Amino acid sequence: GESVGLHLPTLSVQEGDNSIINCAYSNSASDYFIWYKQESGKGPQFIIDIRSNMDKRQGQRVTVLLNKTVKHLSLQIAATQPGDSAVYFCAERPGGATNKLIFGTGTLLAVQP
């Protein structure tokens, strides 16, 4: 959204290229991670998740990679399309007996036709 996108890092890619969006998370004890997509005027939309006992998970045109050594998460989007233009952010679950999440601030993906 127009207000969500302010002050965010921006990744600009050509249509058809692959996109890689990165996220550094904060808590080494986090055991579950999610990527969300947020389009203008909409709420965050679940894309893909991964648990800490995995280092890679694939979905339809998306792949999430988890590097626990450096606390880094990435989202790869294959053959990026104009409809992929949105803000993308990661979330981590620090663990414990709740499903509370910590959300990143996001990256604006701009797909050029």
Added chain:
Amino acid sequence: DADVTQTPRNRITKTGKRIMLECSQTKGHDRMYWYRQDPGLGLRLIYYSFDVKDINKGEISDGYSVSRQAQAKFSLSLESAIPNQTALYFCATSGPREGQPQHFGDGTRLSIL
């Protein structure tokens, strides 16, 4: 996510007014959450509820209150609105187990003059 409906979608009001934001869901989830989103910041948790009799404060609950009227309904109130509560507000739901994604409504844009 059309399964999580927020009303109103937009609201402009004056300082000192009482405001209620409503959230209803058809996902059958027990867990519901209220977040606010500000430019340049990640989503921040205001309150959450794991069932009708359970209400918990999040990281920024001051100035807010909630009511869980039924499994499907979770409302957020601002008892006396102030301008720094101007933000996007999102409701979310999740399933019963840890490590499940949260699903969001499309938000309420609240402006307090």
